[in-house]
Amino acid sequence: MTQNTRVAAVSAVDYSPELIGQKIDQALELLGGLGQFVQPGDRVLLKPNMLEGLLSECAVTTHPEVVRSMIRQVRQSGATPVVGDSPGVSGTLKTAEKCGIFAVCQQENAELVPFEHSVEYPYPDGRVLKKFYLTDVLGRVDKVISLAKMKTHSFMGMTGATKNLFGCIVGVQKAQFHLRTQQRRDFAGMLVDLALLVKPVLSIVDGVTGMEGNGPRNGRPIHSGVILAGANPFAVDIVMAEMMGFRLEELPVASLSLELGLTPAFDAIELVGEARHVRHQFISPRSMQSLEDRVPAWFAKGARSQLTARPLVQPNCNGCGRCVAHCPPQAMHLAAGVAQIDDARCIRCYCCQELCPANAIRLQRGWLLKLAQRFMK
Ligand code: SF4
Ligand code: SF4
The missing domain is CATH 3.40.50.11440 (LarA, N-terminal domain)
Incomplete structure (x- = not known):
């Protein structure tokens, strides 16, 4: 390089x-x-x-x-x-x-x-x-x-x-x-x-x-x-x-x-260049500041739900199935025309949130992550 x-x-x-x-x-x-x-x-x-x-x-x-x-x-x-x-x-x-x-x-x-x-x-x-x-x-x-x-x-x-x-x-x-x-x-x-x-x-x-x-x-x-x-x-x-x-x-x-x-x-x-002093404050994604990187790998695996943000399907899901087709560990399926997530299999890659055409995946932070974010600001 x-x-x-x-x-x-x-x-x-x-x-x-x-x-x-x-x-x-x-x-x-x-x-x-x-x-x-x-x-x-x-x-x-x-x-x-x-x-x-x-x-x-x-x-x-x-x-x-x-x-x-x-x-x-x-x-x-x-x-x-x-x-x-x-x-x-x-x-x-x-x-x-x-x-x-x-x-x-x-x-x-x-x-x-x-x-x-x-x-x-x-x-x-x-x-x-x-x-x-x-x-x-x-x-x-x-x-x-x-x-x-x-x-x-x-x-x-x-x-x-x-x-x-x-x-x-x-x-x-x-x-x-x-x-x-x-x-x-x-x-x-x-x-x-x-x-x-x-x-x-x-x-x-x-x-x-x-x-x-x-x-x-x-x-x-x-x-x-x-x-x-x-x-x-x-x-x-x-x-x-x-x-x-x-x-x-x-x-x-x-x-x-x-x-x-x-x-x-x-x-x-x-x-x-003339824009070298440009500064903005972009709103960060809700998943930002995952604590996974800051703890030992064995702990991160066990406590993933509290250290990261969890994807949740919202009522505006239209059942298109795109997330189901792209979920890497196949942790999603459709039931009654709505996407469902098997949280135990979810690897927190957020491909579902990334690709959802209806913006129907909300990311909810675990309590440990929320707590840490208070002190990280
Ligand atoms: S991609 Fe979005 S709208 Fe389509 S099934 Fe999944 S959550 Fe629902
Ligand atoms: S975050 Fe990744 S693994 Fe979890 S449900 Fe969404 S696509 Fe599947």
Whole structure:
């Protein structure tokens, strides 16, 4: 991973195409130009966050204008852009159509590649897993650029440049990774390894409109007016956390990458650009500040219900069954047209809350977590 930890932060008030084009250009210039990362003849994968096919106003997916701007930038540098992701639900093309990325790819004549097939990537140095199964598209490109969204995340606290790469795992195989890394610290370790394996040459974060609260899908859009760019995804995430008003100890990916020396602390990052002083206080997800990371693993397993937030199905559940289909340990089922959770089998991954189209999963904190949060404020 690159030792270049400069991060550019530029302001953008809205998604008008000219403005986003200028601002992305400005951010790249602050990093020395795209030529630092991409060479003529390269085939470059642009990996946006395409969690679900929702309108860009919902702030669930990377805005199509950010994708458009990067397609143009890559092409101007003499390389070939391709755009791809594996959404949380539904296929790549359908999702891209709904969130506007399909139209942008068509208008810019850029290839949109669905992530459908996986290949094994051995990773003997892995902290948690020694091999990954990732999209075969990675084997057909020279460079990867992460186009993330500035959002909260029920399980990891926030999703940015590093977490965005989880979309390189194809479709329902994501559930297997949740099953194999059930504790927050293990899942975070897996994400850090994944970023080290995929090695994005550049990470851009679309924070013009971010998401606060119960992200990454069911939170609230928040105008944050910033675009971040940097060669080191961990450093970009440290800056993003600071701008969202979160403490690193609440964010297992950011705190682990700092602990491992993969990024300097915020104060030591070379932060450039007119938006470097931007600060917000994003509302955190209800699951934030899980105590699981702070106690021994054997205790965390036994006392999980009190150390974490518990998912509860609300009366507005419409029985669509999406959560049942995506629950990694199959701890959910439908009864009388309503989702039910077997709490004993629930691993607190919050995929159900993340993917529910009716926002019908509420997260209720255990009493120990509530008590601790009083003192953690
Ligand atoms: S909880 Fe949400 S995802 Fe699950 S069945 Fe109900 S509406 Fe569908
Ligand atoms: S019930 Fe929800 S939080 Fe629990 S394991 Fe299933 S998807 Fe994860």
